[in-house]
Amino acid sequence: MDLQIATVVYCLLVAALFLGLWRYYDRxxxxxxxxxxxxxxxxxxxxxxxxxxxxxxxTAACPRCAHENARLKF
Ligand SMILES: [Zn+2]
Known part of the structure; x- marks a missing residue:
């Protein structure tokens, strides 16, 4: 394989790796x-x-009396 093509393929692989890492950490x-x-x-x-x-x-327990209450829905 030509050295130039190998370099381009290598750069694309590195770019894809960093894009993948960036997407993963961003999410x-x-x-x-x-x-x-x-x-x-x-x-x-x-x-x-x-x-x-x-x-x-x-559900969550009340901090005052520890009674278990259902969530408020708006
Ligand atoms: Zn309470």
């Missing part, structure tokens, strides 16, 4: 950011306390 960081940003709101049916929990939860 991972975006997923992590979304996870931190997302909050679920809850209203305690026992004591009336309104609170938020980080992450995507369907």
């Amino acid at each position: 991972r960081d975006h997923a992590r950011f979304e996870q931190e940003r997302r909050h679920a709101a809850f209203h305690c049916v026992r004591c009336g306390h309104t609170y938020a929990v980080q992450g995507d939860h369907e």
Whole structure:
């Protein structure tokens, strides 16, 4: 194989590798950011306390009375 063609193929492989790494880390960081940003709101049916929990939860315990409440839906 010609040296020039081999160099071009090598450069394309390196570029593809870095593009793949960039995509992987970008998606991972975006997923992590979304996870931190997302909050679920809850209203305690026992004591009336309104609170938020980080992450995507369907139920969470009240910080005041520890009663398990369902997530508020808007
Ligand atoms: Zn409560």
